[in-house]
Amino acid sequence: MKNNQVKAYYANQADPQSLSSNNIRAICEDEKGNLFIGTYGGGLCVMQKDNGVFKTYRKGDKNSISSNIITSLYYDGHGNLYVGTRWRPLHNEHFIWKLFNL
Numbered sequence: 001m002k003n004n005q006v007k008a009y010y011a012n013q014a015d016p017q018s019l020s021s022n023n024i025r026a027i028c029e030d031e032k033g034n035l036f037i038g039t040y041g042g043g044l045c046v047m048q049k050d051n052g053v054f055k056t057y058r059k060g061d062k063n064s065i066s067s068n069i070i071t072s073l074y075y076d077g078h079g080n081l082y083v084g085t086r087w088r089p090l091h092n093e094h095f096i097w098k099l100f101n102l
Helices: none
Strands: 024-029 035-039 044-047 054-057 070-075 080-087 094-101
Touching: 024 070, 035 070, 035 080
Parallel strands: none
Antiparallel strands: 024 035, 035 044, 044 054, 070 080, 080 094
């Protein structure tokens, strides 16, 4: 952030490098300033601090997350991002943690 300005980011279906969903459930930051944004239905977005471009990880992508519903994020400071996801088989809610090595 320069000059104490705040910049807003929004999902834009026409732009694959934008935020995937405006329904945000979790945010965390690594030591490099990259933001990890967990969305409800849009998967996991990673915004690179240098250029503000988003990369999105979705269920079904190779070596990706198990659900597009992200409930929580935790970065441990050692290059590991823990991603909590949710899905509803029948009537139960289950929470899954997946480890990404960054």
